[in-house]
Each structure stands twice: as structure tokens, then as C-alpha cells.
Amino acid sequence: MNKAMKWMNHLTAILGMMFLVFLVLDQFNPMMNFTDNTVSRWLLAALCLGAIARSILGWRREGGSERKTDEQY
Amino acid sequence: MGKKHPVLRNLLLDAAAAGLALTVFALFHHVLPNKQQSLNLQTARPATAQASAAETKTETKTETETAAAQAADNARAAAETKTETEAEKTFTPEVRMTASTGTGETGRGSPPGRSSSRGGGKSSGRNSGGMGGNSKGGSALEESSETAAAVSDEAVNVPIAEKFADKYTDEVIETENSYSSQDLSITVSEVNEGNITYYVADIYVRDITCFQTALASDTYGSGFRDSIAGMAALKGALLAVNGDYYGNTSEGVVIRNGTIYRANATDCDVCVLYYDGTMKVMPGSSFSVEEAVADGAWQAWTFGPALLGSSGEVLTSFSSPNRIISANPRTAIGYYEPGHYCLVVVDGRGESAGITLPQLSQLFHELGCSAAYNLDGGNSSIMVWGDEVINNPSGGGRESSDALLIAEVRSDE
Numbered sequence: 001m002n003k004a005m006k007w008m009n010h011l012t013a014i015l016g017m018m019f020l021v022f023l024v025l026d027q028f029n030p031m032m033n034f035t036d037n038t039v040s041r042w043l044l045a046a047l048c049l050g051a052i053a054r055s056i057l058g059w060r061r062e063g064g065s066e067r068k069t070d071e072q073y
Numbered sequence: 074m075g076k077k078h079p080v081l082r083n084l085l086l087d088a089a090a091a092g093l094a095l096t097v098f099a100l101f102h103h104v105l106p107n108k109q110q111s112l113n114l115q116t117a118r119p120a121t122a123q124a125s126a127a128e129t130k131t132e133t134k135t136e137t138e139t140a141a142a143q144a145a146d147n148a149r150a151a152a153e154t155k156t157e158t159e160a161e162k163t164f165t166p167e168v169r170m171t172a173s174t175g176t177g178e179t180g181r182g183s184p185p186g187r188s189s190s191r192g193g194g195k196s197s198g199r200n201s202g203g204m205g206g207n208s209k210g211g212s213a214l215e216e217s218s219e220t221a222a223a224v225s226d227e228a229v230n231v232p233i234a235e236k237f238a239d240k241y242t243d244e245v246i247e248t249e250n251s252y253s254s255q256d257l258s259i260t261v262s263e264v265n266e267g268n269i270t271y272y273v274a275d276i277y278v279r280d281i282t283c284f285q286t287a288l289a290s291d292t293y294g295s296g297f298r299d300s301i302a303g304m305a306a307l308k309g310a311l312l313a314v315n316g317d318y319y320g321n322t323s324e325g326v327v328i329r330n331g332t333i334y335r336a337n338a339t340d341c342d343v344c345v346l347y348y349d350g351t352m353k354v355m356p357g358s359s360f361s362v363e364e365a366v367a368d369g370a371w372q373a374w375t376f377g378p379a380l381l382g383s384s385g386e387v388l389t390s391f392s393s394p395n396r397i398i399s400a401n402p403r404t405a406i407g408y409y410e411p412g413h414y415c416l417v418v419v420d421g422r423g424e425s426a427g428i429t430l431p432q433l434s435q436l437f438h439e440l441g442c443s444a445a446y447n448l449d450g451g452n453s454s455i456m457v458w459g460d461e462v463i464n465n466p467s468g469g470g471r472e473s474s475d476a477l478l479i480a481e482v483r484s485d486e
Contacts, residue, residue, distance in 0.1 A: 010086075010090070013084065013087040014091045014094065017088055017091035018094055018098075021095055027394060031321060031341070031449070033325075036324075036339075037102075038323065038324075
């Protein structure tokens with residue numbers, strides 16, 4: 001679980017940075033179509049999936065720690 | 074640092090990984106030459122020219138393209154008879170096209186031997202105030218699904234040979250800034266207007282195969298680049314300008330010398346030049362490869378935007394980012410009527426300030442064009458006349474993946 005969380009963090013950070021670069025480049029040269037080509041669409045899908053998975057893992061961890069806190073009291 | 078600042082460490086690691094991924098992405102998409110396959114389609118060219126076509130393509134269709142290819146084949150078959158008769162009606166010199174290379178792959182004209190002086194024909198041009206772009210054009214292209222040049226059917230159907238007969242000469246006549254022959258008439262002029270310098274090539278072609286395009290390294294794909302002068306020299310072109318730099322992206326319509334290389338239109342406007350000499354500029358959403366094949370597309374470019382509205386009116390608003398709309402070096406193509414075109418290259422980022430898109434629209438309106446289309450600009454904007462670059466390319470210019478050429482195709486005598 002922790003390992004998956006760690007990888008998801010890296011995945012979302014890397015893809016997020018890549019898309020920031022794409023957005024900046026797209027402002028300078030929209031004809032190169034950085035943000036809307038086949039590869040970037042797949043990368044965007046990976047970013048979305050990574051973010052969702054990261055959220056789910058985060059919620060599960062939150063739930064687990066809340067349960068532990070409830071049990072303690 | 075790793076244990077003290079785990080967040081910073083992870084960020085740096087991820088930034089490095091992202092940089093690596095971007096480098097790989099750029100290498101495979103834009104830098105490393107990567108030959109790609111065409112759709113293996115011939116456009117519905119006139120039968121005689123088709124028979125003489127030198128291009129024999131054996132490329133296989135990719136799975137994703139097969140459906141479009143089959144549909145286009147059907148459309149081509151259906152349109153074949155129609156196209157043959159129409160082509161004969163609108164273009165008289167098919168016999169010559171048979172004798173020529175047909176595909177326009179090899180221009181045989183000798184470049185005009187001129188001195189090293191600029192294109193000559195300097196004119197004071199119009200008043201600088203004339204390019205203010207005052208009239209309202211709006212985004213007319215968005216309103217009409219397909220914006221063709223405002224040319225009446227009657228105009229289209231008059232054989233070009235008759236229409237511009239006075240422009241052509243039996244003998245080749247070359248001057249410093251002009252060239253005329255049996256099939257071609259080109260006049261190049263340099264215009265200084267305020268702080269803007271631009272070059273206009275007024276072109277009449279009797280045979281549309283004189284209006285060619287060249288691919289860098291004579292190969293379709295990404296990562297291939299060549300100088301405009303180099304491509305012009307290779308094809309024996311009289312005049313050349315940069316094209317749409319199709320190799321910069323993997324999407325967008327690419328039809329070159331009658332061969333469809335790519336048919337996946339984007340949001341960008343598409344400019345199509347047909348065998349009958351007409352030129353249409355349409356939104357990418359309206360482009361259909363079946364229609365293009367049925368109508369006999371000879372060239373198609375994806376860059377844009379369209380510079381004139383559906384009835385040739387000036388456009389004052391463009392959906393491009395401000396950075397793109399602002400004053401820059403430009404290359405654009407203008408269309409008057411079948412057989413009559415102009416190529417315009419505007420210098421910028423130097424002594425000449427460059428031109429904004431609304432100003433460029435105004436310029437084409439004043440030139441009298443009924444349709445106009447913006448091609449790749451910035452450092453790419455280059456015009457070659459004979460064997461010499463006649464403009465002052467920004468940053469010394471750059472290599473491009475394609476060029477528009479005007480060349481002789483007649484196999485003479």
C-alpha cells in the first residue's frame with residue numbers, strides 16, 4: 001500500500017510537470033500541438049488515473065487512521 | 074539533503090524524470106528522422122495525368138487509416154468519370170501533363186539567372202494606413218461550414234489557358250524580377266511600407282502541376298528538414314517559399330502533389346488546392362478526405378488561420394493566442410481565381426517589424442485575393458527566387474520540412 005502510494009506520488013508529479021511544460025510550449029507554438037496529440041492524450045489519461053488512484057489510496061489511509069483513532073478512544 | 078528535505082528531494086527526482094521523458098518525447102516526435110507512410114491514395118487527378126504519374130506508392134495502410142482509405146477509394150471511383158470530364162473542361166493542357174512528370178516531382182525549368190540584387194520591382198506600395206484592418210470581418214470561417222473562395226462557376230469553368238493567355242509567352246523571358254513561359258508567369262516585387270517589408274510573388278500557372286510542393290530529403294515523415302533553397306534547387310524551382318512545416322506535428326491534413334499522406338484534420342483551418350486550379354480554405358472540422366479525393370485535391374496544408382472570410386472580406390478577429398496574432402514574420406498564400414495565385418513573405422523581428430494577422434488579412438484584401446491562408450512564419454519565413462534567398466529571414470532562417478514551389482513541368486522541346 002505504502003509502496004503503491006509512493007509510486008503514485010511520483011507518477012502524478014512527473015506527469016504534472018510534463019503537462020506544465022506542454023502548456024508553456026503550447027503558448028509559444030500552438031501548431032506543434034503539444035497538448036492534443038495522441039501521446040499527450042495517453043499521458044493525460046495516465047495522469048488522471050494516477051491522480052484518482054492516489055486519491056483513493058489517500059482516502060483509504062485516512063479512513064484507516066480515523067478507525068485507529070476511534071478504537072483508541 | 075535527502076533526509077532533511079524529503080519533499081525537495083522527491084521534487085528534484087521527479088523533475089529529472091519528467092525532463093528525461095520530455096527529451097525522449099521530443100526526440101522521437103520531432104528530432105530523429107522517422108519515415109512515415111502515406112495513406113496510399115491517389116487523388117482524383119485527371120486520367121491522363123494519372124496515367125503518367127511517376128509516383129508508385131506501395132506503402133501499406135495502417136489499421137487506423139484503412140477505413141478512411143476504403144471510403145476514399147469508393148469516393149474516387151464514383152467521382153472518376155465526373156473528374157475526368159471536369160478536368161478536361163477546366164484544364165486544357167492535360168496532354169502536356171502526360172508528357173510531363175505528372176506528379177510534379179521534377180521541375181525542369183531553369184532558375185532565372187539573375188544578378189545578386191534583390192527581387193527588384195520595388196514599389197512604394199500602398200499607404201501604410203491601409204493595413205489597419207478596420208473593417209469588420211469576424212470569424213466568418215466559423216459560421217460557414219466550408220469557405221470556398223468566392224469564385225463563380227463561370228469563372229472556374231473558363232479554361233485557364235484562355236483566361237490568362239496574355240500572361241504567358243511562347244519563349245521563356247526572364248528579367249531580374251519576372252519570369253514567363255508557355256505555362257508560367259511570375260513577378261516578384263519587394264514592397265516597403267512604413268516599417269514593414271514584404272515580398273509578393275504574383276503567379277499565373279497554366280498547368281496546376283507547376284504549383285508543387287517539396288518534402289525535405291524527398292521523404293515524408295517527422296524529423297526531416299532541409300533548407301528552402303536546397304529543396305528549390307533539387308526540384309529546379311523558379312520560386313519557393315516555406316510551407317506549413319507538417320513535420321512538426323503528427324496530425325493535420327497533408328496532401329502533396331496529389332498524394333494523401335495524412336488525412337486526420339485538426340481544429341486548424343485547412344487549405345486545399347485542387348487540380349482544377351481552385352483553392353478552398355475550410356475549418357478542419359469540415360474537411361473530408363472523401364470529398365477532397367472526389368474533388369481532386371492536388372495540395373493541402375494545415376496551418377492557418379484563414380486570412381479572409383468566405384466572400385473575401387477582411388478578418389479582424391482570430392482565435393489564435395495573442396502571441397501568434399502579434400507582429401511576426403509571415404508566409405502566406407493568396408488565391409485570386411483558378412490559375413492565379415500569390416505568395417507573400419513578410420520580414421520581421423528586425424528592420425522590418427513583421428505583420429499582425431489582421432494586417433495580413435487587410436494586405437490580402439488589398440491585393441484583391443478572394444481567399445488567403447497563413448503558413449508557417451517566424452524564422453521559417455523564407456522566399457527563394459531562382460537560387461537566392463531574397464528576403465531577410467529572422468534569425469537567419471531555419472530549415473523546414475516542406476516548401477511550396479513554382480516550377481516548370483513541361484518536358485520540352
